[in-house]
Amino acid sequence: MSTTATRDPKSPAPATPATPARRRRRLRGSSTFNFWLFTGPFLLGLAIFVYVPIGWSLWLSFFDARFTVTPSEFIGFDNYRYMLTNDDFTGSLVTFTVFAAFIVPTTWAFSLGLALMVNRLRFLRAFFRSVFFLPTAVSYVAAALIWKMSIFSGVRFGLMNTVLGWFGVDDIAWLASPDPPWYWLVLVTVRLWLQAGFFMILFLAALQNIPQELYEAAAIDGAKPGWQTFRHITLPQLRATSTAVILLLLVQAYQAFDEFFNLLSKSTWGRPPLVELYYIALGENQDYGAGSAGAVILTLLICVVTLLQGKFLGFGRGDESK
Amino acid sequence: MPAFSNSSWDRRSVLRAAMGLAAAGGLAACGGNNGRGGGSGSGKRLVQYFHAYGEPGTEQAVKRYAKAYREAGVTTQWITGENFESKLFSALLTDNAPDLFEFHPQIQLVRSGQVADLTDLVEPVKDDFNQADIASHTVDGKIYGIRMIDDPQFFFYRKSLFEKAGVDVPTTLDELIEAAAKLTTDKVKGVFLGNELDAVIRPLIWAAGADTLDEKNRIAYHTEGVKEGLVKLRKLFTSGDLLLGAPTDFWDPSALNQGLTAIQWCGMWAMPQMQQALGDDLGIFPFPKVTDAGAPAVYNGGWSMFVNAKGKNVEAAKEYVKWLWIDQKEYQEDWALSYGFHVPPRVSIAESADKLKSGLPAEGVRLFDEYGHFDNIGFTQAMIDAIEDVVADCVRSGGDPEAALDKADGKVERELKKLFG
Numbered sequence: 184m185s186t187t188a189t190r191d192p193k194s195p196a197p198a199t200p201a202t203p204a205r206r207r208r209r210l211r212g213s214s215t216f217n218f219w220l221f222t223g224p225f226l227l228g229l230a231i232f233v234y235v236p237i238g239w240s241l242w243l244s245f246f247d248a249r250f251t252v253t254p255s256e257f258i259g260f261d262n263y264r265y266m267l268t269n270d271d272f273t274g275s276l277v278t279f280t281v282f283a284a285f286i287v288p289t290t291w292a293f294s295l296g297l298a299l300m301v302n303r304l305r306f307l308r309a310f311f312r313s314v315f316f317l318p319t320a321v322s323y324v325a326a327a328l329i330w331k332m333s334i335f336s337g338v339r340f341g342l343m344n345t346v347l348g349w350f351g352v353d354d355i356a357w358l359a360s361p362d363p364p365w366y367w368l369v370l371v372t373v374r375l376w377l378q379a380g381f382f383m384i385l386f387l388a389a390l391q392n393i394p395q396e397l398y399e400a401a402a403i404d405g406a407k408p409g410w411q412t413f414r415h416i417t418l419p420q421l422r423a424t425s426t427a428v429i430l431l432l433l434v435q436a437y438q439a440f441d442e443f444f445n446l447l448s449k450s451t452w453g454r455p456p457l458v459e460l461y462y463i464a465l466g467e468n469q470d471y472g473a474g475s476a477g478a479v480i481l482t483l484l485i486c487v488v489t490l491l492q493g494k495f496l497g498f499g500r501g502d503e504s505k
Numbered sequence: 506m507p508a509f510s511n512s513s514w515d516r517r518s519v520l521r522a523a524m525g526l527a528a529a530g531g532l533a534a535c536g537g538n539n540g541r542g543g544g545s546g547s548g549k550r551l552v553q554y555f556h557a558y559g560e561p562g563t564e565q566a567v568k569r570y571a572k573a574y575r576e577a578g579v580t581t582q583w584i585t586g587e588n589f590e591s592k593l594f595s596a597l598l599t600d601n602a603p604d605l606f607e608f609h610p611q612i613q614l615v616r617s618g619q620v621a622d623l624t625d626l627v628e629p630v631k632d633d634f635n636q637a638d639i640a641s642h643t644v645d646g647k648i649y650g651i652r653m654i655d656d657p658q659f660f661f662y663r664k665s666l667f668e669k670a671g672v673d674v675p676t677t678l679d680e681l682i683e684a685a686a687k688l689t690t691d692k693v694k695g696v697f698l699g700n701e702l703d704a705v706i707r708p709l710i711w712a713a714g715a716d717t718l719d720e721k722n723r724i725a726y727h728t729e730g731v732k733e734g735l736v737k738l739r740k741l742f743t744s745g746d747l748l749l750g751a752p753t754d755f756w757d758p759s760a761l762n763q764g765l766t767a768i769q770w771c772g773m774w775a776m777p778q779m780q781q782a783l784g785d786d787l788g789i790f791p792f793p794k795v796t797d798a799g800a801p802a803v804y805n806g807g808w809s810m811f812v813n814a815k816g817k818n819v820e821a822a823k824e825y826v827k828w829l830w831i832d833q834k835e836y837q838e839d840w841a842l843s844y845g846f847h848v849p850p851r852v853s854i855a856e857s858a859d860k861l862k863s864g865l866p867a868e869g870v871r872l873f874d875e876y877g878h879f880d881n882i883g884f885t886q887a888m889i890d891a892i893e894d895v896v897a898d899c900v901r902s903g904g905d906p907e908a909a910l911d912k913a914d915g916k917v918e919r920e921l922k923k924l925f926g
Contacts, residue, residue, distance in 0.1 A: 249613070249617065250598070250614075250617035250619065251598065252598055270912075332752050335750075336750055337749045337750015337751065338750060338751055338752065338765060339691075339692070341750070353745070356749030356750040358700075359700065359742075359750055359901060360742070360749075360901050360902065360903075362902060362903055448701060449701035449703050449896075450701070450897050451894050452897075452902060462890075465591060465594075465595055466588070466591045466594075467591060467594070467886040467887055467890050468886075468890070469594050469595075470887075
């Protein structure tokens, strides 16, 4: 980006000297207005839909709020005590960690692999790019239902069981039992299918930004094409994109809800924090106090993790971090 | 240049105007389109929630009854999806709460002041109701809901498959497990208890000679018999004779009708559809006893009408409920018998219900009368969830039954303490 900016500074030059002055005056005259015009709606939305609910849940978390969001009985830290000693809630944090440990590296590697393959194509590149990107447009709920009812259905005519049947393997009820944990296969593949295309596009853009000269220089210096160039040129050049992709994947893993909720009904395992909180606060229990306490704990955790990430990965520190 | 600056100003004023319009439009939308109206004076508007019944014609029937009511306009929200409870509970906290809704009798709705006292509506015809239904809707002498239908749940089986495998109708859980093994072929599984097995936990508790709560509202399900039943259920779960991961759940007759299973836990509502698909190749039996001390069990579920006590039109909603579910016996009979089969809670309607007088439906009514257990109003949704988690924890994940029951005890005790002190 910076190269294009320095390459053609001539193009804005033909403008008359009067125009910049007038424009600057007008901008100065209404800059406050412009500021509020552009940020106002966003700030308003942020306040109404983010800060007010956060404040409200903070308040709720100190009350006995059952079947009501306007409680009156103050109970101090009881909800926090309940949530922190609640095995289901602490277990959900473990579930999230396991899920993130599975999904983040898998999606990273898979989408990078796809990008490398598509980047190599000589023809039909646009076609394959679109084909791999299309699943991004599918809703998680719809995809989860397809996975549950047609691909990983437990009956003999489910797609996976049909394929396994050719090799004489018995039907597997993929989502019925946590032992063996086949449900992770279902959860990880559905998310992989939905996400890989999007991150492939990011990697593709980054790959096309690597200057060809680097590869030529490496070839002259005797680097073998293939693994050696990939390891020492492509991968380091993708570092900024990789960091961004990993952060985005982690954030999305934290937000995981739809496929867990739809694939694992009535289970006590495989519940990430948001699903667990949904069942406590909004589901059959309607315990808004305990649910809010859990949400506050989760928010604090996310803050800490984000700060640590910034410290270790150097994201947001600017170009120097390279 | 002036032309340029003019057009720039034009663009701005256009933008401003557009924003103003958008803001005004938004405000107008906030004010008007909330689905209530209500201020017009002539005729009140009521909103009612129904969960989506599976039988064809049910939605049209509910809307037809509502349309026939002259005093108020009644809008029906037909809630699809599996978690009707969550959607209902959340909606009840908002301004868009339904004025009346169907649900099961649960005391937390009474304690949190969410359902209106309907004693004065029921009292005049109290003797014409199944007394168990009156009892399950009564808290401290007040009646909080009107039963529309009673839905016994039991096992349905294919007689032809039983004959082929040389299996008799099981009378104990052990015999059921044996029968399942004999009935299982490479195409058909022995038994279907629903994909998550949660529907049979209460029948299992009763068939083990225990109960959900005792008369003093203390935990009564944590017994040796129930533990034994859970261990046996685990055996069935791992045997490979149980249908799991089916496209439809226990409440839908498809698994039995399509030949995926020889025995299915289901409700009497599905009987007409099963008879249509299978003809005479159909029989029923209750949940067999788990221990020698136990007895066969049938779960007499069902749906009742409640009035939202915090709604804006409580009186109008009560009048509508009285009109439809107390006075209009024709509609009540239509609702109980024309779509799925349900046992009418009104004695007078049940007595004249010819469809339930012979054959398999009559057998269903006999199981309902003989082995049926009704809802306990003190056993709330959170407690039901807790014991359903027991199935997940020990039957499906293979955990220790004692530990799973202890975990449920913790949750149920917390609820009991809040509700009964």
